[in-house]
Amino acid sequence: MNPRILAVDDDRCLLDALRRTLCRRYDLSLAQGPEDGLYALRECGPFAVVLSDLRMPGMDGIRFLERARELAPDTTRIMLTGHGDLDAAMAAVNEGHVFRFFTKPCPPDVLVRALDAGVEQHRLVTAEKELLRGTLRGCVKVLLDVLGLVSPEAFGRGERVKSLALAAARRMGLAPSWRLELAGMLSQVGLVAVPQEIVLRRFRGDPLTDEQQAVYDMHPSVAAALLGQIPRMGEVTELISRQGDCRLGGECPTPEAALLALCLDLEDLLAQGRDKRRAADSLRQRWEMREPQALRAVLEALFEESGYLPERLPLDRLREGMVLDADLRDEAGTLIMARGQHVSEAALLRLSRLRKSFRLPGEADVLRPLAPSEGATPSVEERKQDDPAPPDGPPGPAGA
Structure with a gap:
């Protein structure tokens, strides 16, 4: 299969000339102007190389290639420019916006060599990321397999935390996050270093001695030490290592950190034998003043099935x-x-009138209907942008 090239220029004659020169060697797409080029990157990618003119109406080539880098960071960027634009082109190269630039007219053999070099650069970048992605995925799977073998209870807890945190993130309108997904799954991995008798007592809600509690409280730092050896896991490690501080009243640095801490608190409350309603009441007492938005999202996700x-x-x-x-x-x-009783317009009117004659309580216990979650599947561009090496998907359960 020929490498995919996108050529962008406002001059139709130049695009036709490029087609005649390059169509046999490459899978060539043409875009007349920067807006058409951005549309092609969004809807028709991925491309190995994007070749752009510098001088175009509405958006110059430098700005276009900046946008192209945002949409398709792995695509190699090459610029064509006139002799009078050399300073601007050199600045773009020095600032990292383009791989190469050439002045017009550019001899066909020179242009072909540059495009071939751009294709090879794209191959190297994507190969490195695929290798890193595979390494990351493999390391995570090994850790989860070990956790599933050593402590099935901890593995199940991590899976529940992950599912609830992701559902709550959707309700908060947060972009889909593989970091939160992995932080939920791996939040309990440090428990491999904790005696299982202590783990089981803690999960049952049985009291621990001060010494046992101190041993149990080490598990986030153990997890951070394990995950700190894996490339691209810095933000996941930070989420997990800060879970204790966030739950004990410290600042939650991000909404994701608050969601993770809330979900872990909820797991503890449910493990103590509380039903969902009593657990929700306890969460409100602890978190309503600190993280009201995250609390609301977690509770809505918790009761999502009932509606x-x-x-x-x-x-x-x-x-x-x-x-x-x-x-x-x-x-x-x-x-x-x-x-x-369902609250109707008539019931609200009656309450309004009764409040003038009767001493009614200030509050009422109600069931509020939940709106459907508005989470959306991310686009390819959204998953790639600023997210260079996520796993291809969450590893399966231990033994899968």
Whole structure:
């Protein structure tokens, strides 16, 4: 298969000349102007090389190639320019925007050699990233396999944390993040160094001695030490190593860190035998003032399957579609609205009138209907941009 080249110029005659010169050697696409070029990069890529003129109306070649680098960072960039534009072209090269530049008219044999060099540069870049991606994926899979063998309970906990954190991230409108996915899966990997008796007691919610607690609390730093040896895992390692500080009241540096800490707290509460509602109440007490957006997203993800989130709301915040989760009574005990009753326009009007004559409580326990998660599948460009070597996908469970 011939290498894919994208040529961008506002001069149709020059594009036709390039087609005649290059079409037999390359899989050549032509774009008349920078906007068409950006569209081709978004919709028709990937390309090994993009060849652009410098002087184009609306957007010059330097700006176009900057945008091209954002859309397709692995694509090699080459510029054609006139003699009067040498300073601008050299600046673009020095700033890292382009691989090579040539003055027009450029002899065909010189241009072909430059394109061949650009194709080889693209091959080297992509091969290195594929090697790094494979290395990263293999290392992560080994760690997860070991965790699954040593402590199936810890492995399962990590899987649950990962799933809930990703669902909460979608509800927060965060871009899909392989870092959060791996941080959830690997958040428990340091437990391979903790005696399993301590791990099981902790997961059952049994009390630990001060010495046992100190041993258990070492697991994030153990995980950080293990992951610190793997390329491209710095941000994942940071998320995992900071989980203890964030959960103990320290600052959560990113929304992802807050989500991870919240999900781990929730796991602990559920392990202690609390049902979802009691666990949600405990989370609200701990996190509502610190991370209200992350808390809301985690609770919505937790109750996503049921379609309703239990909340206690002021009466003036009740809305149509909500359902009473407990009887609403006045100060004398008279039933105003029964548990399970749907809040309707008529019910809201009645409450408004009753509040003038009866001493009603200030709040009501309700079930708020959840909107569907608005998470979207990322585009190829979104996954590549600023994300040079993620795994191709999450490794399978141990033994898979």
